Amino acid sequence: xxxxxxxxxxxxxxxATAIEQHMSTEAVFExxxxxxVEVEDWNCCGAAEVEDPRVVYALNARNLAIAEKxxxxxxxxxxxxxxxxxxxNKALRADEALRTKxxxxxxxxxxxxxxxxxxVLDVFVNDxxxxxxxxxxxxxxxxxxxxxxxCYIGRPPETAFDDPDNPVLMDKxxxxxxxEIVPNFNYMKTVCCGGPLMMTRGDIAFDMARxxxxxxxxxxxxxxxxxxxxxxxxLDGKQADIEKxxxxxxGMPVVYITQLLGLALGIEPKKLGLNKNAVxxxxxxxxxx
Amino acid sequence: xPIKTWELDPNFKNEIMSEAGGERLASCFQCSTCTLGCPIAxxxxxxxxxxxxxxxxxxxRDEVLSNPDLxxxxxxxxxxxxxxxxxxxxxxxxxxxxxxxxxEEAGKLKIDSPRPLFDKAFQHQLKKFGRxxxxxxxxxxxxxxxxxxxxxxxxxxxxxxxFGMRMFLKGKMGPLGGGSPVKGMLASKIKQKDxxxxxxxxxxxxxxxx
Numbered sequence: 001x002x003x004x005x006x007x008x009x010x011x012x013x014x015x016a017t018a019i020e021q022h023m024s025t026e027a028v029f030e031x032x033x034x035x036x037v038e039v040e041d042w043n044c045c046g047a048a049e050v051e052d053p054r055v056v057y058a059l060n061a062r063n064l065a066i067a068e069k070x071x072x073x074x075x076x077x078x079x080x081x082x083x084x085x086x087x088x089n090k091a092l093r094a095d096e097a098l099r100t101k102x103x104x105x106x107x108x109x110x111x112x113x114x115x116x117x118x119x120v121l122d123v124f125v126n127d128x129x130x131x132x133x134x135x136x137x138x139x140x141x142x143x144x145x146x147x148x149x150x151c152y153i154g155r156p157p158e159t160a161f162d163d164p165d166n167p168v169l170m171d172k173x174x175x176x177x178x179x180e181i182v183p184n185f186n187y188m189k190t191v192c193c194g195g196p197l198m199m200t201r202g203d204i205a206f207d208m209a210r211x212x213x214x215x216x217x218x219x220x221x222x223x224x225x226x227x228x229x230x231x232x233x234x235l236d237g238k239q240a241d242i243e244k245x246x247x248x249x250x251g252m253p254v255v256y257i258t259q260l261l262g263l264a265l266g267i268e269p270k271k272l273g274l275n276k277n278a279v280x281x282x283x284x285x286x287x288x289x
Numbered sequence: 290x291p292i293k294t295w296e297l298d299p300n301f302k303n304e305i306m307s308e309a310g311g312e313r314l315a316s317c318f319q320c321s322t323c324t325l326g327c328p329i330a331x332x333x334x335x336x337x338x339x340x341x342x343x344x345x346x347x348x349x350r351d352e353v354l355s356n357p358d359l360x361x362x363x364x365x366x367x368x369x370x371x372x373x374x375x376x377x378x379x380x381x382x383x384x385x386x387x388x389x390x391x392x393e394e395a396g397k398l399k400i401d402s403p404r405p406l407f408d409k410a411f412q413h414q415l416k417k418f419g420r421x422x423x424x425x426x427x428x429x430x431x432x433x434x435x436x437x438x439x440x441x442x443x444x445x446x447x448x449x450x451x452f453g454m455r456m457f458l459k460g461k462m463g464p465l466g467g468g469s470p471v472k473g474m475l476a477s478k479i480k481q482k483d484x485x486x487x488x489x490x491x492x493x494x495x496x497x498x499x
Contacts, residue, residue: 012421015477016462041480043419048364049411051383053309058488059415062481105491106484155366156379164370192328192365199430200404201361202448207332241451276459 020273138266310380419479
């Protein structure tokens with residue numbers, strides 16, 4: 001194992017709507033023997049709502065600089081935070097003038113470009129490694145899973161760390177812990193959940209999320225697995241609203257990949273926040289042997 | 290409707306290409322790969338990013354900037370990932386949205402979408418607290434979108450009553466949520482809020498006006 005300590009960037013939803021992703025990420029890393037040091041006084045990455053790239057770079061320079069002071073690479077469980085951290089890291093490393101400009105705005109934005117930014121999936125599979133994880137597994141998570149990756153894992157090309165059309169990192173973890181990947185879901189793996197339009201064009205967002213839920217259900221999945229809190233809010237948090245608005249019954253449990261992995265590592269379901277997912281996850285717990 | 294060639298703005302493409310994200314616009318050779326893979330085009334009839342790019346290249350400035358379709362792009366990056374010419378369509382759309390917002394602020398255009406209001410409310414919350422505060426965002430956005438506080442609150446209740454209750458019952462938001470007594474109900478504030486203010490004032494749209 002090549003990694004034993006990382007700076008941890010939880011992202012805003014970790015404090016509210018995606019607290020279960022935060023809880024399970026911390027619990028899993030602890031069990032894997034990797035120390036997470038939360039980026040002190042971290043600020044929002046800008047999400048999808050700050051469109052001006054220069055503002056995004058400045059917001060993330062502060063977070064990167066805090067981790068750099070500790071000389072630690074940054075890991076985040078959120079795909080949007082990852083995209084913003086990574087593209088800012090790339091832009092700041094390549095552009096001396098930009099770094100100078102930001103330093104002039106405030107000394108806390110003084111980042112020298114010496115650390116790496118990573119998504120948890122990337123760290124699990126490519127840094128810690130499947131062999132190492134395998135040696136720590138205590139239980140078999142015997143579930144049929146529709147692995148949903150969303151947008152920022154395989155796209156855009158300069159920040160992607162998996163295949164744009166058929167990403168596989170989550171599939172590998174699910175198979176490792178004894179789960180089964182449902183057939184006929186592959187083409188939905190990276191189709192956007194509609195989350196960015198939830199507040200402004202809820203009708204479109206609901207149609208998009210419903211497609212993913214329907215395909216997972218028709219493929220015979222016991223649950224959908226995710227790696228992004230906005231996807232979680234859309235597919236899990238809003239699922240009952242989608243059912244009501246579109247007059248359909250779905251009832252599809254949606255869990256974060258860190259929650260599934262945590263179960264396989266023998267961590268208490270409550271410590272993984274499995275009582276906090278909006279759609280009940282009790283059936284999934286019954287499949288852990 | 291035929292294009293009125295005498296109304297085209299030959300400088301529009303340069304305007305877009307000098308905006309961050311718009312630099313690669315002129316590389317488009319109109320293959321339509323962006324539109325074929327677009328998840329919005331699958332749902333919304335007539336939605337066509339290729340057409341927006343071509344209209345931009347031709348200089349159809351008013352038609353492009355007032356097109357409500359600019360505001361339903363998800364920034365999902367599928368088009369950008371698949372474009373054989375590396376046009377970075379998602380970023381071009383972002384550049385167009387920012388130009389349109391400036392035009393609206395200058396009183397030259399009316400944007401037919403609540404999304405700029407949402408983005409602005411989000412940025413305002415971020416500038417104030419340093420982190421996203423869901424409830425504050427909704428309380429700021431809905432009244433602006435609906436045109437009055439009362440209408441805004443009614444619309445917010447309609448959209449978020451059930452969701453809010455669900456989050457409350459799961460202990461994610463509300464008096465007992467989020468691992469502390471009031472997480473989610475109150476804003477989570479960072480210590481260096483002054484840095485957020487400086488960033489937005491120096492680099493944001495406010496900075497440009499100075």
